[in-house]
Amino acid sequence: MKRLSDYRTIVGDAIIGEIYQKAKKLYGKRILHINSTFIGGGVAEILTSLAPLMNSAGLDADWRVLHGNTDLFGITKQFHNSLQGEDVDLTDLMKKIYIQANENFAAYALIDHDVVIIHDPQPLPLIEFYKKSQPWIWRCHIDLSNPNETLWDYLKGFIIKYDLAIVSSEQYERKDLPVRQRIIQPVIDPLTRKNIGLTDVEAAEHLSKFDIPIDKPILTQISRFDKWKDPLGVIEIFKKVREKIDCRLVLCGSMAMDDPEGVEIYDEVRRQIGDLIESGDVILITYENSLLVNVLQQMSTVVIQKSLREGFGLTVTEAMWKKTPVVASRVGGIPLQITDGEDGFLVEPTDIDGFADRVVELMKHPKLATEIGEKAKENVKSKFLITRLLIDYLDMLDYELKACRS
Numbered sequence: 001m002k003r004l005s006d007y008r009t010i011v012g013d014a015i016i017g018e019i020y021q022k023a024k025k026l027y028g029k030r031i032l033h034i035n036s037t038f039i040g041g042g043v044a045e046i047l048t049s050l051a052p053l054m055n056s057a058g059l060d061a062d063w064r065v066l067h068g069n070t071d072l073f074g075i076t077k078q079f080h081n082s083l084q085g086e087d088v089d090l091t092d093l094m095k096k097i098y099i100q101a102n103e104n105f106a107a108y109a110l111i112d113h114d115v116v117i118i119h120d121p122q123p124l125p126l127i128e129f130y131k132k133s134q135p136w137i138w139r140c141h142i143d144l145s146n147p148n149e150t151l152w153d154y155l156k157g158f159i160i161k162y163d164l165a166i167v168s169s170e171q172y173e174r175k176d177l178p179v180r181q182r183i184i185q186p187v188i189d190p191l192t193r194k195n196i197g198l199t200d201v202e203a204a205e206h207l208s209k210f211d212i213p214i215d216k217p218i219l220t221q222i223s224r225f226d227k228w229k230d231p232l233g234v235i236e237i238f239k240k241v242r243e244k245i246d247c248r249l250v251l252c253g254s255m256a257m258d259d260p261e262g263v264e265i266y267d268e269v270r271r272q273i274g275d276l277i278e279s280g281d282v283i284l285i286t287y288e289n290s291l292l293v294n295v296l297q298q299m300s301t302v303v304i305q306k307s308l309r310e311g312f313g314l315t316v317t318e319a320m321w322k323k324t325p326v327v328a329s330r331v332g333g334i335p336l337q338i339t340d341g342e343d344g345f346l347v348e349p350t351d352i353d354g355f356a357d358r359v360v361e362l363m364k365h366p367k368l369a370t371e372i373g374e375k376a377k378e379n380v381k382s383k384f385l386i387t388r389l390l391i392d393y394l395d396m397l398d399y400e401l402k403a404c405r406s
């Protein structure tokens with residue numbers, strides 16, 4: 001099990017001490033997290049670390065997964081897209097399937113915890129099917145700055161029953177939501193296989209085991225095959241970069257269980273660049289392997305994150321932690337993660353030339369890349385590690401439990 005003390009050498013004793021002190025008020029409190037996938041995507045990534053660390057601090061944390069099927073996840077993926085602004089034809093059948101999945105889960109999942117934390121829209125309606133006797137918190141990891149109004153209005157019907165909504169950025173707070181809101185920015189865990197420090201020699205050895213050559217600079221995007229992550233845009237950028245500098249592109253995107261659109265987008269990418277895949281200039285990876293993600297982030301010359309929407313990009317923070325310069329879209333939560341020109345570069349999401357120029361600049365100037373990478377790691381260390389998230393959660397839980405009693 002993960003232990004808090006394992007993090008002493010990374011964040012220092014003062015922070016670990018602060019966590020133990022804050023946790024005292026919450027000893028034995030039973031905290032339940034519910035989301036909709038164990039694997040794939042940022043939420044599963046965070047819960048894999050957060051739940052055991054809450055336990056290590058003295059709380060009783062539990063993590064359950066809403067059992068979904070293709071129908072449900074097809075609908076909730078549309079909800080996800082639509083919360084990020086896309087149109088949706090919200091039918092009665094969709095609502096029925098959504099509600100039914102939550103009702104079915106409630107029929108066998110006992111909830112008698114002290115606090116319930118629901119992640120994202122999939123399990124949001126669960127609150128309808130329990131006698132509420134504790135704080136229920138909705139933790140939304142999605143960019144809510146411009147949701148489709150019809151869908152938002154429908155989901156709001158559930159959210160208003162919650163005690164608190166947590167979002168990742170001030171821009172996502174909703175004025176029309178009569179529920180307290182709190183901002184907690186997502187983080188990474190420096191001790192997972194995905195983020196653990198490796199020497200360049202170790203990382204290079206691992207890469208060769210995964211059949212990824214390092215004879216040329218590598219440009220990488222690590223993201224689900226998702227239209228909002230714009231893999232086709234990354235390919236356009238790669239083509240422009242290659243006019244100036246010989247390099248290889250790796251698109252690494254495992255398929256999340258609750259994301260049925262991934263296969264379609266992957267097929268589209270393959271169709272468009274069959275020749276580049278054949279020649280080995282572009283490598284597509286669809287399996288889940290944390291060590292591979294780690295070494296790719298470390299060994300890439302530049303990591304790109306060409307999102308069109310991004311609640312908060314964990315992949316950005318992961319690469320920064322490995323001192324790899326990141327060129328990313330100026331959208332959603334990413335500007336909170338990167339200070340343009342200091343510890344990475346931000347580019348307008350539609351500016352293909354701008355992206356290509358920054359990538360070329362970093363590939364041609366290793367000293368600049370090193371300086372940016374050093375600052376990136378410092379930034380992550382001070383703001384975006386799991387210990388900071390744990391402190392935010394402890395503060396939040398203490399407040400909510402007190403508010404519930406008063």
Ligand code: UDP
Pocket residue numbers: 040041042043045194222223224252253254255286287288289290293312313314315316318
């Ligand atoms: N991820 C992974 N393998 C992949 C693609 C993504 O392990 O092939 C991980 C990635 O390292 C990160 C998470 O999935 O930890 C994605 O989180 P992010 O916030 O970047 O995007 P989301 O998928 O939540 O929109």
